[in-house]
Amino acid sequence: MKINLLEKEIKNINNRAETEIKNNNELYINTTFEEVKNIVGILMNNLRLVFVGEFCIQEKSFIINIILTNRRQGYFVTVRYNVTDELVSLQDFVPQSNLFEREISDLYGIKIVDGKDTRNIVKHEIWQENVFPLRKDYAFGSKVKLASEVSRYKFMRISGEGGYQIPVGPVHAGIIEPGHFRFSATGEPIENLEIRLMYKHKGIEKICENINANNLNLLFERVAGESSVAYAECYALLVEKLIEWKSTDEVKAVRVVLLELERIYNYLDDITGICVDIGYSYPPKKFSYLSEMIHQLCERLTGSRFLRNAIVPCGINIDFNEVQKADILYTLKNIEKRLNNIIESTLGSVSFLDRVEHTGVVYNKTANKIALTGVVGRSAGIEYDVRRNFPYEIYKEIKTKTNTETAGGVFERYKLKIAEIKDAFIFIRKALSLIEGDVVKNKPEIILQDGLEAYATVETVKGELVVYGKTGENNTFDRIYFKTPSFTNWNGLTYAVAGEIVPDFPLCNKSFNMSYAENDR
Amino acid sequence: MSTYIIYIIQPLFLLLLAPLFIGILNKTKACFRGYTGASIFQLYYDLSKLIKKGEVISASSSFVTKIGPLLTLVAAVSCAFVIPVFYTSRESIFGNIFVIFFTLGIIKFVTSLIGLDSASTFGGMGSSRELFISMLVEPIMFVVVTFLFIETKSFNIFTIASTNSTQLSFGPGHVLAALAFFILVLAENARMPLDNPETHLELTMVHEAMILDLSGKRLAFVELASAIKLVLFLTILINGFLPYGIAMEFNLLTIALALALYIVKIMILLFAIALLETTMAKFRLFKVPELLTFAFSIGIVSIIINHYM
Numbered sequence: 001m002k003i004n005l006l007e008k009e010i011k012n013i014n015n016r017a018e019t020e021i022k023n024n025n026e027l028y029i030n031t032t033f034e035e036v037k038n039i040v041g042i043l044m045n046n047l048r049l050v051f052v053g054e055f056c057i058q059e060k061s062f063i064i065n066i067i068l069t070n071r072r073q074g075y076f077v078t079v080r081y082n083v084t085d086e087l088v089s090l091q092d093f094v095p096q097s098n099l100f101e102r103e104i105s106d107l108y109g110i111k112i113v114d115g116k117d118t119r120n121i122v123k124h125e126i127w128q129e130n131v132f133p134l135r136k137d138y139a140f141g142s143k144v145k146l147a148s149e150v151s152r153y154k155f156m157r158i159s160g161e162g163g164y165q166i167p168v169g170p171v172h173a174g175i176i177e178p179g180h181f182r183f184s185a186t187g188e189p190i191e192n193l194e195i196r197l198m199y200k201h202k203g204i205e206k207i208c209e210n211i212n213a214n215n216l217n218l219l220f221e222r223v224a225g226e227s228s229v230a231y232a233e234c235y236a237l238l239v240e241k242l243i244e245w246k247s248t249d250e251v252k253a254v255r256v257v258l259l260e261l262e263r264i265y266n267y268l269d270d271i272t273g274i275c276v277d278i279g280y281s282y283p284p285k286k287f288s289y290l291s292e293m294i295h296q297l298c299e300r301l302t303g304s305r306f307l308r309n310a311i312v313p314c315g316i317n318i319d320f321n322e323v324q325k326a327d328i329l330y331t332l333k334n335i336e337k338r339l340n341n342i343i344e345s346t347l348g349s350v351s352f353l354d355r356v357e358h359t360g361v362v363y364n365k366t367a368n369k370i371a372l373t374g375v376v377g378r379s380a381g382i383e384y385d386v387r388r389n390f391p392y393e394i395y396k397e398i399k400t401k402t403n404t405e406t407a408g409g410v411f412e413r414y415k416l417k418i419a420e421i422k423d424a425f426i427f428i429r430k431a432l433s434l435i436e437g438d439v440v441k442n443k444p445e446i447i448l449q450d451g452l453e454a455y456a457t458v459e460t461v462k463g464e465l466v467v468y469g470k471t472g473e474n475n476t477f478d479r480i481y482f483k484t485p486s487f488t489n490w491n492g493l494t495y496a497v498a499g500e501i502v503p504d505f506p507l508c509n510k511s512f513n514m515s516y517a518e519n520d521r
Numbered sequence: 522m523s524t525y526i527i528y529i530i531q532p533l534f535l536l537l538l539a540p541l542f543i544g545i546l547n548k549t550k551a552c553f554r555g556y557t558g559a560s561i562f563q564l565y566y567d568l569s570k571l572i573k574k575g576e577v578i579s580a581s582s583s584f585v586t587k588i589g590p591l592l593t594l595v596a597a598v599s600c601a602f603v604i605p606v607f608y609t610s611r612e613s614i615f616g617n618i619f620v621i622f623f624t625l626g627i628i629k630f631v632t633s634l635i636g637l638d639s640a641s642t643f644g645g646m647g648s649s650r651e652l653f654i655s656m657l658v659e660p661i662m663f664v665v666v667t668f669l670f671i672e673t674k675s676f677n678i679f680t681i682a683s684t685n686s687t688q689l690s691f692g693p694g695h696v697l698a699a700l701a702f703f704i705l706v707l708a709e710n711a712r713m714p715l716d717n718p719e720t721h722l723e724l725t726m727v728h729e730a731m732i733l734d735l736s737g738k739r740l741a742f743v744e745l746a747s748a749i750k751l752v753l754f755l756t757i758l759i760n761g762f763l764p765y766g767i768a769m770e771f772n773l774l775t776i777a778l779a780l781a782l783y784i785v786k787i788m789i790l791l792f793a794i795a796l797l798e799t800t801m802a803k804f805r806l807f808k809v810p811e812l813l814t815f816a817f818s819i820g821i822v823s824i825i826i827n828h829y830m
Contacts, residue, residue: 166642166724173721188806277725279717279803285554351714351801354808502646503725503806 001047003027003075013042023241023454025075036066036081036088043068044093049077050371052466053483054090054100056108058136064104066090067455067466067483071389076455076466089115096370096488107134122198123150133203140210158184158191166502170199177516181505188501193494200520208480209472213239213313213448216477221308223482224518226269228304229262230460232311237392238456238469239313239446247314250439252393253431254320257328258307259393260424260431265294266461267417267424268339273510274414275346278355286342290335297331300324315442325432332425343418356411360496360508363408372492374463374485375416376512380408386459398430399423410511448475462486462515482521486514523771524610531606534780536598539752540564540745542791549795564748568741576737581640589635590735590742596627597749604753605682605760607779608768613679618666621678625709625753628746629655635743636731643723647730650806654708654715654727657813661705664820668698669761671827678761686764694826697819699762703793704816706754708809710747713798715809725803752787759786 001009007019007027017039018030031039043049049068057063061082068077081088087104089112090097101112102121109132112118120127129149132138155165163186170178178199184192204223211219220235221228233255240247247255268291275284295305302310302318310318346352362372367380377384385402387395403419405412453470463485472478489512496508544561551558560566578586603615603624629651636648670676672695673684708715711728723730732743760767763786768779804812 164642166646168724173723275802277720277722279713279720279798280801281550281719282554282799285556289555349800349802351804355802355805501806505724506722 001070002073003070006047006070006077009047010039014039026455027075027077029077029079031079031081033081033083033088036064036079037090040066040068040079040090041093043077043079051090051094051097052076052371052464053481053488054097054104055468055481055483056087056104056110056134057470057479058108058134062108062110064088064110065468065481067468069466071384074390083110085109086111086113089113091115091117096491099487099491106132108132109135119153120150122201124199125150125152133206138206140206153196155182155194155196156184156192158186160186162186163191170196177520179516183502183505185502188503190497190500190502190505193497193505195490195494197490197516197519200517202517202521204521205480205482208477211476213446213471213475213477217312218309221306223484223521224460224462224486224515225306226266226515227262227460227462227465227518228306228308229258229311230458230465232308233259233392234456234458234465234467236311236313237458238454238467239448241454241456242448242452242469242471243314243446245314247393249394250320250435250437251316251442253434254316254318254439255311256393256395256398256431257428258302258310260427261294261298261301261328262307263424263461264421265291265298267421268294270417270461270510270513271414273513274356274410274507275352277506277510278352280346280349280352280355283342283346286338290339293331293335297328300327312443313446314444316439317441317443319441320435320439322438325435328428328432332428336425339421353411355507356414356511357409358407359410359504360500360511361407361409362492362496364406366495367408367492370488370491370495372463372489374459374461374489375413375420376463376489376492378402378404379412379416381406384464386457386464390457392458394431394434398427410507413511446475448477460485462513462518463489482518484515484518484521486516486519490514490519527608527771527776528602531608532598532601532604535601535606535752535756536749539749540568542752542755542787543748545788546791546795549792550799553795553799564744568745571736571741571744572738574737576735576739578739579639579641579734582638582734585631585634585638586735586739589631589638590739590746592631593628593746594742594749596624596631597746597753600624600753601749603678604756605679605764605767606756607783608771608776609679609682609686609760609764610769611680611683613677616677616679618669618676618678618681621757622662622666625750628750629709632728632731632743635735639734641734643726643730643733646724647726647728647733650727651731654809654813657810657817658705658708661701661708661813661816661820664817664824665698665702665705668694668820668824668827671824678757682760682764682767683769685762686767686769692827692830694823694830695762697823697826699758701816701820701823702758702762704812706751706758707794707797708813708816709754710751712751712794714801714804715812717803755787755790756783758790759783 010017010019010029020028049070052067052069054066063080064083064087066079087110089101098117101115104110105112106120106122126146126148127150128145128147131144166183168181170180180196182194183190217232217235220231223231268287272284272287298307299305301324362380364381367377367382381404383402383404387399388402403416405416448471450471450473455468457466465485466483468481469477470479493512497505543564548558548561600621633648633651636644669681673681675681711718716727766779766782768775
């Protein structure tokens with residue numbers, strides 16, 4: 001259904017709701033506390049919209065925003081209602097909404113009405129009880145005191161003979177970020193897994209409100225280091241949407257090159273991890289070697305191994321000419337054949353296939369229920385890729401099909417990651433062929449009007465990233481909200497490992513390879 | 522008199538070089554994977570570092586953690602004194618194969634207790650898995666010992682070595698039994714594909730999970746004990762099944778030749794282990810019984826073949 005038809009439909013269903021279309025693909029519906037559940041229910045069940053997230057804005061009062069998308073037509077629908085101190089829980093029919101509601105509840109102090117799960121998510125036991133960092137009256141720069149006031153987090157328990165719990169983390173054996181995994185197991189089979197994150201809540205959304213829009217791209221890149229380019233791209237898209245800017249095709253193509261380079265090294269690291277975790281030690285060494293080659297290429301291109309400070313709103317912050325073009329083509333050619341050989345050898349290894357096949361399966365039904373995105377979702381048959389459904393830059397021309405698998409196991413995710421790497425090679429070559437002449441470094445000063453709002457979405461390596469931005473005074477943003485892919489996809493892992501044995505958990509985890517930083521923000 | 526000296530020298534040789542063999546194994550693996558890798562003397566450095574370091578002992582642990590690591594080392598060292606390395610004699614008052622295997626069993630038993638003793642989930646998980654695997658390994662050991670007895674009419678490893686070293690040809694049963702014993706060596710020493718000695722992932726560990734809570738010199742004892750244990754098992758494999766060239770009399774030339782042959786043989790075995798550990802993935806835990814059952818079956822088959830051929 002087209003966005004303007006939907007607007008009419010909403011009017012028919014409920015004429016008290018005020019609607020407004022902004023930026024061509026964003027429909028805003030203002031409703032009330034009493035009616036919101038009904039409207040969201042109709043939008044999701046009858047009109048087939050997908051729940052993406054939920055966040056809060058503080059103006060005169062608190063406004064709760066529920067983000068829904070139509071993936072086929074590529075538009076956003078926001079259902080908003082005013083609240084004072086309580087919000088309506090959607091947990092009856094949107095299983096993953098508990099995450100968003102609990103986050104709002106922790107950071108704004110708004111209680112959840114009749115929700116099944118109202119535990120703290122951001123606030124750990126060590127926090128102060130009555131502190132709500134995202135409220136406007138909470139001064140920017142003040143630190144949350146370590147007061148140990150928050151009540152103890154209740155993990156799900158299993159009872160019966162032979163049942164026990166395995167606590168893992170938040171400090172792990174590898175050099176990784178913090179997260180706590182609570183396994184309930186009977187012998188080796190895992191009955192239930194509960195993941196507790198947010199050990200490193202950085203308050204990035206608060207910082208965003210206090211930084212000049214011209215420098216904000218740097219902060220965006222630091223939400224998750226491994227997806228720096230995707231975040232910078234998302235910021236660029238957001239700003240360009242707000243000021244209605246059209247980039248040149250050359251700039252678009254360079255951005256796609258950078259985005260795909262990031263995809264290559266990330267997925268190379270992912271498949272490295274999958275092999276390492278089952279002790280298959282020859283291929284991962286080679287994969288890491290190739291990944292390092294990409295990193296070095298990135299450094300030669302932009303001066304940063306993670307391609308930072310390259311994509312800026314309305315321009316590109318690097319010079320790009322024949323030298324860089326030749327360098328990329330040479331490096332890719334150098335890598336491609338070796339990579340294919342090693343991939344072939346892994347796919348021919350019986351012991352490897354035996355471990356990855358039929359392991360960590362997320363069924364299509366479950367994946368749809370909890371709205372998995374990215375490789376994780378596509379491995380379970382969800383045909384959704386932001387690059388296809390919300391095309392940005394030049395993806396509309398170059399990306400012609402979405403890679404999907406059906407079984408939803410570790411092996412499917414492994415295959416998809418390889419498919420994405422191979423696609424990235426093709427996309428980079430196509431994008432490079434579109435660049436004629438030199439692209440000159442250009443970082444224009446951006447000036448934002450007050451009171452505009454927009455959504456931007458990008459396919460990061462972990463899945464769908466949605467950013468909401470509302471401009472404020474003095475060229476800053478009044479509110480930036482990140483719906484990061486890891487925030488919801490982490491949940492998929494709990495379904496993937498249920499019924500698997502404990503020693504297979506690291507393998508399932510690596511095949512997801514979700515980001516802690518991105519989740520904690 | 523001179524024979525007594527050799528009975529002292531050969532275990533000392535084995536004990537001193539055990540960490541070196543582990544270093545060579547790791548170096549070989551690094552070469553296969555295409556990087557320089559640590560020095561072959563790395564384990565010596567590690568052990569001397571650990572011995573100098575202070576240690577932390579869990580408040581919930583008992584005397585088992587205090588004396589356990591030393592016990593494992595004692596068991597490993599004393600076992601080294603009752604097996605032939607490069608010299609054997611036809612008759613020996615020690616070297617009963619059951620004594621050897623059960624002394625080695627002490628290491629496993631005590632390590633499992635250490636795992637349980639620290640009261641951490643990982644330790645308990647590791648012990649449970651270790652005992653699950655060793656329960657299936659034990660029958661293989663008995664089958665292999667039975668095979669060796671039928672072949673050489675002796676339960677003494679010295680006699681077995683000397684008898685087999687003079688044998689000119691072996692039947693297929695001998696090869697199968699050796700293969701079964703090789704799988705047993707992998708299982709007993711937490712090598713791939715049954716356990717991954719290099720992993721940092723606690724949840725997949727078997728042997729390493731049990732000793733996660735050890736540190737300092739106690740960790741050094743256990744590490745050294747497991748290094749010695751691997752070399753002991755490889756030595757038993759060599760001298761039980763392929764003792765060609767082992768010295769039977771005491772003169773410098775035969776000893777030197779035997780020593781050289783021993784080193785070559787152990788290098789070949791280490792090479793085989795390195796090859797296994799780089800080219801295949803670890804088995805899923807519940808697939809381990811299949812491999813061990815396979816080893817048990819070929820053990821049985823080897824006895825039957827030996828009987829009819």
